[in-house]
Amino acid sequence: MWLVVDLLLVGVFAVVGRLSHYGTLTVGGWWTTAWPFLAGTLAAWAVLMAAGREPAAVSSGVVVWLGALVGGMALRQVDSQGTATPFVVVATLVLGALLVLPRVGARLSARA
Known part of the structure; x- marks a missing residue:
């Protein structure tokens, strides 16, 4: 379940980014933005699974966030896309919130 949640949230990150910068959304534009982060998410999941x-x-x-x-x-x-410092800062904060906070919420609700 968490893999699907993580991939969906990274996809949402790409949607919001595309809309905030371009005002429109196409599948191709979304994919250009999303694929590197989706691949990074899958690589992190491979590490999680290998480590049990x-x-x-x-x-x-x-x-997963990192x-x-x-x-x-x-x-x-590698793909010659932008990695300007402001983008890295925003991506760090937004991905951190999207990928860590749901787990914090799930942990807190499980304790309640």
């Missing part, structure tokens, strides 16, 4: 980590754990959310961010930025660089 609990996907719902907050620490796993941190792993994988999506670092992997996404590295792939954007």
